[in-house]
Amino acid sequence: MINRLAVSALPPDVPAFLRTTAARNEIAYLGPEPDRWRSSAEPELNAVQAPEHFIDLELADTFAPLPARRLDFEARVFAAGQRPEKIGLQPWQATEVWERLKVAFREYRRLAAAGPGKEADTLAAEQAVVFYAGWLGHYVGDGSQPLHTTIQYNGWIGPNPHGFTTSHQIHWQFEGPFVAANLRPEQVQARMTPLHPVEGEIFPAYLAYLRQSSTYVEEVYRLEKAGGFVGQGTAESRDFTAARLAAGASMLRDMIYAAWVTSAQPVPNPFGK
Numbered sequence: 001m002i003n004r005l006a007v008s009a010l011p012p013d014v015p016a017f018l019r020t021t022a023a024r025n026e027i028a029y030l031g032p033e034p035d036r037w038r039s040s041a042e043p044e045l046n047a048v049q050a051p052e053h054f055i056d057l058e059l060a061d062t063f064a065p066l067p068a069r070r071l072d073f074e075a076r077v078f079a080a081g082q083r084p085e086k087i088g089l090q091p092w093q094a095t096e097v098w099e100r101l102k103v104a105f106r107e108y109r110r111l112a113a114a115g116p117g118k119e120a121d122t123l124a125a126e127q128a129v130v131f132y133a134g135w136l137g138h139y140v141g142d143g144s145q146p147l148h149t150t151i152q153y154n155g156w157i158g159p160n161p162h163g164f165t166t167s168h169q170i171h172w173q174f175e176g177p178f179v180a181a182n183l184r185p186e187q188v189q190a191r192m193t194p195l196h197p198v199e200g201e202i203f204p205a206y207l208a209y210l211r212q213s214s215t216y217v218e219e220v221y222r223l224e225k226a227g228g229f230v231g232q233g234t235a236e237s238r239d240f241t242a243a244r245l246a247a248g249a250s251m252l253r254d255m256i257y258a259a260w261v262t263s264a265q266p267v268p269n270p271f272g273k
């Protein structure tokens with residue numbers, strides 16, 4: 001839903017191929033793609049990319065400030081005798097996939113700008129753009145779910161003064177059956193923010209998005225305690241969930257648009273080190 005709403009809300013100055021039904025369908029299809037990589041039939045793939053779906057900010061921030069480059073973060077974690085897969089790699093993965101998308105847009109521009117008399121064949125680059133946009137959407141969608149940003153990802157641990165659930169069901173109950181049964185695209189679309197292109201460096205902007213999402217961790221638990229994710233839930237829980245989905249769709253739209261816009265910038269120092 002997030003992928004489809006995001007691509008449907010792109011402004012008219014993105015290339016027309018992104019607004020075709022075929023592109024929308026493919027980008028929507030790719031939303032769950034990284035979860036298809038979590039099968040026990042592909043154990044190596046599962047192991048390496050399962051941590052890219054989440055980040056436990058409480059743990060990550062013991063290494064603050066977080067570096068924008070994945071290997072710099074991993075080196076710090078290993079040096080502390082810890083493992084990155086126990087902390088999560090969400091913002092690095094989202095950053096890198098976004099950069100892949102930007103590269104594909106840049107190639108599209110290069111092909112589309114083929115000189116007079118040359119027939120520009122942009123189809124191959126268009127297909128790359130569609131793939132990267134759909135792939136990116138998975139992480140942005142995961143990031144809109146507050147429980148992907150916390151050690152409290154599936155049942156409260158540690159001191160529990162509010163008596164939040166400790167059972168390992170809240171995560172999927174909220175994002176899975178409750179959303180499927182109660183949230184329609186129109187409700188989410190109505191809550192999307194106006195276009196707000198991502199400015200500056202992508203990593204801090206994306207990290208800020210995850211931190212904003214993480215401010216709602218306790219709210220998810222509070223709503224669960226009030227029966228908000230059983231059956232039809234409550235008006236409050238449906239509103240909250242629509243707003244979270246809308247935050248994801250808005251961010252994905254803004255990131256795709258930013259990749260398009262910034263792909264026009266010349267590559268600095270193209271032959272340099």
Ligand SMILES: [Zn+2]
Binds near residue numbers: 034035053138142
């Ligand atoms: Zn995921």
